[in-house]
Amino acid sequence: MFVYNSIERYHSLLNDGTVSCFDTVNFYLEKIESSQHLNAFTAVYAEEALARAGMLDEKRKSNQPTGRLHGVVIALKDVIAYKDHPLTAASRMLKGFQSLYSATAVEKLLAEDAIIIGSCNCDEFAMGSTNENSVYGRVLNAADTSRVPGGSSGGSAVAVQAGLCMVSLGSDTGGSVRQPADFCGVVGMKPTYGTISRYGLIAYASSFDQIGIFGNNIPDVARVLEVITGPDAMDSTSSQKRQLLPASFGDKTERKYRFTYFEEALEHKSLDPEIKMAIYASIDRLKQEGHEVLPVSFEFMDYIVPAYYVLTTAEASSNLSRYDGVRYGYRSAQPAEDLDQFYKNNRSEGFGREVKRRIMLGTFVLSSGYYDAYFTKAQQVRRKLKDKTREIFEHFDFILLPNSPAVAFKIGEKTDDPVAMYLADIYTVFANLTGTPSISLPLYTHSSGMPFGLQVIAKPFDELSLLDISQKLMQDQ
Amino acid sequence: MQLNHPAERRDGFFIKALSHISQAPRKNWLFLRFFMQEIPQAYEIVIGLEVHIQLSTNTKLFCGDPASFGSEPNTHVSPITLAHPGTLPVMNKKAIEFAVKMGLACQCEIEIDNYFARKNYFYPDLPKGYQVSQHTTPICKGGRVNITVGGEEKNVQLNRIHLEEDAGKSLHDVEDANTCIDLNRAGVPLLEMVTEPDLRSSEEAFAFLTEIRKLVRYLGVCDGNMEEGSMRCDANISVRKKGDPQLGTRVEVKNLNSIRNVKKAIEFEAVRLVNQLERNETILQQTRSFDAGNGTTFSTREKEEANDYRYFPEPDLTPFHLTEDFIEEIRNTIPALPKERIRKYRVENQLSAYDASVLTEEKEFSDYYDALILHTDLYKPAANWMTGPVKTWMNETGNEIGAFPLSPASMAVLISLVEDGKLSFSIASGRLFQKLLDNPVKEPLVLAMEENLLQESNVNMLEPLVEDVLASHAEKVKAFQKGKKGLLGMFVGEVMKRSKGKADPKVVNDLLLEKLNNK
Numbered sequence: 001m002f003v004y005n006s007i008e009r010y011h012s013l014l015n016d017g018t019v020s021c022f023d024t025v026n027f028y029l030e031k032i033e034s035s036q037h038l039n040a041f042t043a044v045y046a047e048e049a050l051a052r053a054g055m056l057d058e059k060r061k062s063n064q065p066t067g068r069l070h071g072v073v074i075a076l077k078d079v080i081a082y083k084d085h086p087l088t089a090a091s092r093m094l095k096g097f098q099s100l101y102s103a104t105a106v107e108k109l110l111a112e113d114a115i116i117i118g119s120c121n122c123d124e125f126a127m128g129s130t131n132e133n134s135v136y137g138r139v140l141n142a143a144d145t146s147r148v149p150g151g152s153s154g155g156s157a158v159a160v161q162a163g164l165c166m167v168s169l170g171s172d173t174g175g176s177v178r179q180p181a182d183f184c185g186v187v188g189m190k191p192t193y194g195t196i197s198r199y200g201l202i203a204y205a206s207s208f209d210q211i212g213i214f215g216n217n218i219p220d221v222a223r224v225l226e227v228i229t230g231p232d233a234m235d236s237t238s239s240q241k242r243q244l245l246p247a248s249f250g251d252k253t254e255r256k257y258r259f260t261y262f263e264e265a266l267e268h269k270s271l272d273p274e275i276k277m278a279i280y281a282s283i284d285r286l287k288q289e290g291h292e293v294l295p296v297s298f299e300f301m302d303y304i305v306p307a308y309y310v311l312t313t314a315e316a317s318s319n320l321s322r323y324d325g326v327r328y329g330y331r332s333a334q335p336a337e338d339l340d341q342f343y344k345n346n347r348s349e350g351f352g353r354e355v356k357r358r359i360m361l362g363t364f365v366l367s368s369g370y371y372d373a374y375f376t377k378a379q380q381v382r383r384k385l386k387d388k389t390r391e392i393f394e395h396f397d398f399i400l401l402p403n404s405p406a407v408a409f410k411i412g413e414k415t416d417d418p419v420a421m422y423l424a425d426i427y428t429v430f431a432n433l434t435g436t437p438s439i440s441l442p443l444y445t446h447s448s449g450m451p452f453g454l455q456v457i458a459k460p461f462d463e464l465s466l467l468d469i470s471q472k473l474m475q476d477q
Numbered sequence: 478m479q480l481n482h483p484a485e486r487r488d489g490f491f492i493k494a495l496s497h498i499s500q501a502p503r504k505n506w507l508f509l510r511f512f513m514q515e516i517p518q519a520y521e522i523v524i525g526l527e528v529h530i531q532l533s534t535n536t537k538l539f540c541g542d543p544a545s546f547g548s549e550p551n552t553h554v555s556p557i558t559l560a561h562p563g564t565l566p567v568m569n570k571k572a573i574e575f576a577v578k579m580g581l582a583c584q585c586e587i588e589i590d591n592y593f594a595r596k597n598y599f600y601p602d603l604p605k606g607y608q609v610s611q612h613t614t615p616i617c618k619g620g621r622v623n624i625t626v627g628g629e630e631k632n633v634q635l636n637r638i639h640l641e642e643d644a645g646k647s648l649h650d651v652e653d654a655n656t657c658i659d660l661n662r663a664g665v666p667l668l669e670m671v672t673e674p675d676l677r678s679s680e681e682a683f684a685f686l687t688e689i690r691k692l693v694r695y696l697g698v699c700d701g702n703m704e705e706g707s708m709r710c711d712a713n714i715s716v717r718k719k720g721d722p723q724l725g726t727r728v729e730v731k732n733l734n735s736i737r738n739v740k741k742a743i744e745f746e747a748v749r750l751v752n753q754l755e756r757n758e759t760i761l762q763q764t765r766s767f768d769a770g771n772g773t774t775f776s777t778r779e780k781e782e783a784n785d786y787r788y789f790p791e792p793d794l795t796p797f798h799l800t801e802d803f804i805e806e807i808r809n810t811i812p813a814l815p816k817e818r819i820r821k822y823r824v825e826n827q828l829s830a831y832d833a834s835v836l837t838e839e840k841e842f843s844d845y846y847d848a849l850i851l852h853t854d855l856y857k858p859a860a861n862w863m864t865g866p867v868k869t870w871m872n873e874t875g876n877e878i879g880a881f882p883l884s885p886a887s888m889a890v891l892i893s894l895v896e897d898g899k900l901s902f903s904i905a906s907g908r909l910f911q912k913l914l915d916n917p918v919k920e921p922l923v924l925a926m927e928e929n930l931l932q933e934s935n936v937n938m939l940e941p942l943v944e945d946v947l948a949s950h951a952e953k954v955k956a957f958q959k960g961k962k963g964l965l966g967m968f969v970g971e972v973m974k975r976s977k978g979k980a981d982p983k984v985v986n987d988l989l990l991e992k993l994n995n996k
Contacts, residue, residue, distance in 0.1 A: 079562075079563075080563075081562065081563045087562055087563070089562070094562065097562070099561070099562070099563070100556045100561060101556050101561075103563060198563075198565060199563065199564070199565050200563040200564075201563050202562045202563050203562075203563070203565075203793075205792075206792035206793045207792035233567065234565060234567060235565050235567075236565070236566070236567050236568060236793070236794050236795050237565075237792075237793065237794075237795055314789060315789075315792055317597075317787075318595050318597050318606070318607050318787070318789070320606075321597060321599065321605065321606020321607055322560040322562075322604060322605050322606050324599060324601075324606060326601045326604075326658070327559055327560070327604060328559075328561070339599075339600075339601070343599055363787065366597075366787035366789055367785055367787060368785050368787075371787075375789060
């Protein structure tokens with residue numbers, strides 16, 4: 001029976017003829033079929049994936065050059081455009097919609113011979129921390145099906161967690177890759193803002209959104225990142241810096257790094273003591289290994305979540321204006337007396353509760369009379385955070401943080417208390433506010449049996465060091 | 478007669494005439510227009526204009542769709558124009574160049590650090606649900622445009638010029654039950670130019686827009702075609718008693734699709750507003766639309782609705798910074814503008830104000846003249862040829878100067894033939910010019926000889942003609958000799974006629990005088 005280990009190992013099995021892409025895809029299709037109760041996928045492209053696998057097998061056997069992701073089975077969060085395939089953001093608003101074009105990241109995956117096996121469930125328009133806000137229904141955590149997988153990229157996390165694909169793409173606006181990775185016990189990486197083109201990623205909050213990668217191990221994540229990173233003429237916010245991510249990033253493992261952590265974060269009243277203990281233990285270990293680990297005082301802890309929600313909902317309220325039922329998407333069957341009513345019908349029925357809540361919140365904070373008190377203030381907080389972060393990285397290589405104050409919640413546990421839910425984003429939104437690269441490493445197990453991880457943040461565009469230390473931390477495990 | 482009646486009486490007529498207007502009998506309309514020009518001396522009109530200038534870039538402001546006008550509806554619509562999920566804008570650098578060019582030509586201050594904002598509102602022809610605009614931070618600040626009205630120059634102060642994207646078109650009259658949306662125009666780059674409330678008459682507004690149209694054409698940033706909507710104008714109009722420091726309540730008039738209509742709308746509004754003041758009525762802040770069918774305006778929106786556009790910086794576009802080098806580069810691409818050319822024509826080429834103004838109406842026309850006077854020093858005759866036969870050719874054929882077949886060098890030869898007395902102007906412009914147009918590569922002198930058009934100045938050839946004319950007009954000859962010297966012109970004309978216009982009038986003149994005085 002096929003056992004997936006890593007892309008590198010899979011490629012050597014393909015090359016020595018032990019496995020084929022076709023059989024591999026079949027294997028995953030069966031797994032997806034038998035894991036339907038997890039509800040991780042919104043669409044599975046079975047025939048197409050098999051056909052492509054067959055084509056790739058032919059290509060390899062006829063000794064044509066093969067791509068860096070040859071035969072790698074990948075799932076996409078249902079907010080990433082794939083030409084002529086459904087693109088719905090798990091919303092009634094876009095149910096039945098098919099994209100006319102592919103995201104730049106998808107084009108790059110396909111150019112390196114990847115196989116897209118399907119689209120993954122998520123919170124509607126990537127808004128949520130539990131993957132309970134989906135028109136397709138909630139996703140279950142494969143480690144404990146009475147618990148949520150985290151969100152918003154819950155389906156993508158579970159797809160890797162349950163072995164339904166090799167790697168998957170998600171999107172991370174405030175932790176939507178790292179938090180579900182934490183809840184599901186897989187690696188989840190959000191690179192520096194602008195590293196991966198956002199062209200073809202449904203916008204939630206443009207200045208925060210970043211495509212992220214789920215995988216079982218660091219080399220897989222590194223390889224996918226290497227493929228999909230880079231400047232893009234279609235996204236003017238994509239970074240012009242070309243990153244070099246040599247496959248041999250592990251070479252620097254002997255290097256001694258300088259770590260910091262925020263005392264205010266680890267001592268925060270909301271943090272589960274077990275998580276705190278586990279991270280302190282890792283800190284001790286790093287010190288023992290000769291790394292420098294020093295706490296810094298971080299006085300902004302309590303401003304992070306409010307600033308994040310003011311700015312992201314403001315951008316979202318505008319980004320989601322295009323879903324009006326005029327050119328595509330949900331159109332209400334109710335007769336409309338006038339244009340206003342037409343919009344109200346379409347949008348009231350097409351969007352779910354959480355999305356509407358955030359649109360209203362965002363509209364409010366941008367309204368004249370409130371703009372300065374909320375939007376401008378939040379921008380000032382963001383500015384201060386960026387300055388502070390730059391200052392921190394003058395002295396340190398990495399910041400260590402938890403991903404979430406607690407392990408995966410029980411289903412329905414927090415759905416009635418949106419503020420409590422938002423506050424649980426306290427550790428992940430920092431990297432989005434500052435645009436820094438961040439990774440969630442599945443290093444720990446809670447007494448409840450649930451996995452949880454360590455979040456490592458590096459300075460902007462220093463993905464190489466981040467992957468390097470991640471590999472080391474994972475190997476130490 | 479009624480024109481001299483006091484204002485109150487005129488109001489009565491005005492209102493009556495106005496009530497007829499919806500049925501729009503043509504003669505009432507004329508009658509009304511006559512009244513409308515009469516604004517009592519005590520009042521002053523204050524006008525500010527907002528001009529939308531559609532930039533003639535190849536592609537749209539934020540994507541690669543063609544920006545051209547006139548295609549089948551919804552054919553220039555990529556997923557980006559349609560605001561499909563996941564699409565992003567990318568800045569068209571050409572549009573920035575055009576904006577800077579326009580700003581420099583209007584002596585604006587060019588902003589170095591620029592960013593776009595989103596103006597949020599819902600409308601079916603606005604695909605994204607927001608317009609990307611520089612509303613809060615214009616690329617060009619201040620500036621002025623020089624106009625001339627009634628021989629007087631005036632600088633019209635600008636408030637700003639900013640870049641933004643156009644919306645699509647809503648067509649309400651294509652189908653009975655539906656509004657049709659055409660998104661070809663959605664995303665086409667626009668410059669919005671806003672003046673200070675500096676204009677004081679419809680004539681000034683007319684002159685300003687004419688100047689702007691000329692300017693955008695000279696700069697090549699817009700075709701200036703108001704009928705096709707590539708230049709659009711909204712007028713903010715208010716009236717006040719002269720000397721009143723306060724501005725009156727303003728009315729915004731939209732849907733002005735020609736410069737003449739802007740003038741008409743201002744005239745109509747000014748009278749309407751003055752009448753309201755005269756009757757002590759409160760002027761409402763309104764948005765009005767111009768009805769080109771009957772030259773009136775009607776209210777479309779009572780006072781300003783409390784629209785909150787929730788502007789915020791567009792996060793999908795990075796701020797753009799202009800360097801001094803970039804701005805200098807643009808400055809170097811600006812051609813000599815009408816004012817400068819007029820000055821040169823008047824001072825260096827000694828042309829009349831009229832000639833200078835006609836020559837500079839269009840850049841290409843002026844460029845041709847400039848090329849022509851590289852080949853000849855006959856500046857005034859060259860200008861006469863341009864404003865005369867060449868212009869006539871353009872009008873008759875409906876062609877632009879770009880399609881004119883004769884090279885400036887050839888034109889210069891033609892002009893010198895006349896000035897050297899080898900050809901009369903009437904023969905040159907009436908016959909040789911035509912022959913040359915049919916055969917533009919031919920040497921003008923060679924063609925004139927082939928066609929036997931050269932002027933006859935040989936006394937031996939002309940003498941018999943002169944003798945003939947005098948012999949057949951014996952009575953008139955006597956009259957001349959008795960003192961009716963004015964008859965000389967008649968004799969010259971007769972000789973010219975018999976020579977089929979080829980006789981050199983000066984030689985004929987001398988010959989006639991010699992014969993007449995010796996008889």
